[in-house]
Amino acid sequence: MDATFMDALRQADRPVVMELKRRDGAGADLFGGRSLPRIVAAYERAGAPCLSVVTGHWFGGTEDMLREVRSLTGLPLLQKDFITRRRDLDRAVRLGASAVLLTARLLARASLDMLVTGALERGLTPFVEVATPADVRAVPRAVDCVIAVSNGDIASRERAPADLNRSVRLLSEVSAAGTPCPVSASGIADPADAARLLRLGYRGLLIGSELLRAGDELPVWLAEFDRLRQAA
């Protein structure tokens, strides 16, 4: 693995972080009997620049999933979990993560500062998720962070409907914060919405449920996304 998570995403032709998440917010299975090697191979064939692995148990995740995905691919990996302490960062490194999710609305400002600094010291890209202007203002060292606008609602365990307009509303603030890599994450279900978010100025998207639900039709979903991006 040579590129950092942020570089891989910024340099990608198709800048989609493709996610492995066992269950959606309602508890529905997203793997459909497919193994991790099969899903990772499909994402690699689809040209994913980096992957996200949800280890959080709300979504059926485990650390073993991340360990196994690390053994299957050299792509940079984002660990999606509730990371709150320095020792979580050390575990992420040991598991083979290249980036860690830090959810601004769930962390006190001092904790977010400590975790962003700690992640960078360990060579991890901080992938800071925000949902409000106050969250954006709280991100330290934004120039070194991916800042992702979450369209979902983690407080409801993603059971509430996603709001893609949040990405529209927050883009200018996120860009002004100085991140080289603004991302829109969660609830992106339609190739047309995905294409529109990149056209607006997002440098990357993070998509889980819909790519997993697409199953063998993943290349079709992505081809439509590419067609709509180019049609703009």
Ligand SMILES: O=C(O)c1ccccc1NCC(=O)[C@H](O)[C@H](O)COP(=O)(O)O
């Ligand atoms: O958002 C969090 O704080 C979080 C913490 C631990 C595990 C998962 C978490 N969020 C869930 C996600 O990030 C979504 O899986 C991801 O954005 C993809 O969303 P979707 O495309 O709607 O499956």
